[in-house]
Amino acid sequence: MSSASIADTAGTADPAGTSKARRLGELREFLMSRRARVTPAEAGLPGGGGRRRTPGLRREEVAVLAGVGASWYQWLEQGRDISVSPQVLDSVARVLKLDGAERRHLYVLAGLNPPPPEVARDDRDMCEGLHRLIDTWMPYPAHIMDAYWNCVMYNDAAASVLGMRSETSENCLLTFFADSIYRARASSWERNAPQVVAMYRAACSDHPDDDGFAAVIAEAKATSPEFTELWERRDVKPGGQVTKEIEHPVVGTLFLESTQLKVPARPDLTIVLHTPLPHAEADTAAKLEWLASAEGRRETIRSVTG
Incomplete structure (x- = not known):
């Protein structure tokens, strides 16, 4: 490959890749922020003794309550490019107590078509x-x-x-x-x-x-x-x-x-x-x-x- 071709390739932007990386980054921040606001008591878990390092639920607790693997949920929250299904996202949304607008936002960030809008209470x-x-x-x-x-x-x-x-x-x-x-x-x-x-x-x-x-x-x-x-x-x-x-x-x-x-x-x-x-x-x-x-x-x- 000529030096000119190498330069052209190096300078070519990847809009799709950049957009996807940005979306997965937003997914990571969104899930972390929603997890932090749900207390163990609100999730139906015993409070336990000692001080917790996280203000809300731990990743492992979200995974157990949502019925998914701990590693899978960790990868999801890390913004890794993994396969997700509507059923699993709905389980995560339930545990994190997402409202209708937040649930649709989760779908979009995960790369799925969002469900129909709902009327919030x-x-x-x-x-x-x-x-x-x-x-x-x-x-x-x-x-x-x-x-x-x-x-x-x-x-x-x-x-x-x-x-x-x-x-x-x-x-x-x-x-x-x-x-x-x-x-x-x-x-x-x-x-x-x-x-x-x-x-x-x-x-x-x-x-x-x-x-x-x-x-x-x-x-x-x-x-x-x-x-x-x-x-x-x-x-x-x-x-x-x-x-x-x-x-x-x-x-x-x-x-x-x-x-x-x-x-x-x-x-x-x-x-x-x-x-x-x-x-x-x-x-x-x-x-x-x-x-x-x-x-x-x-x-x-x-x-x-x-």
């Missing part, structure tokens, strides 16, 4: 804050869906503009296809229907064996031949933005852009915010502001009651 009571969020979005429509697209909550603008109401189906997919009021108002219904179905298939794809999705799909097929035809296309599209044209019975045409947003702490929920689109003839923003006013509310009620 401390984050289950976020609904009041999310309700404040969509109420603050007034006078624009906003609502929140669960994983199956069941409507969890909506603001007043979503009721007056999109026709959301407690007596209708609580599932947004079923409402899209079966609610006569929404379909009468949605001038863009035929254009948006394929995208809506493709987005729902994408939502299902993360949970292929979930009976909840299967129940919604079965009801949609029984309710709407249009849904059945679109579902059989098997199109997939991640949740994003949908442009809507709404023909409101009081203020006329509205042009809106709905955007799906996720809160990492609540992966089971999706926030859907509607923003007025600039349109010279429609002036959607002004119409939405008027609908939210006292006069607009009275006129809307008068229109509904006849």
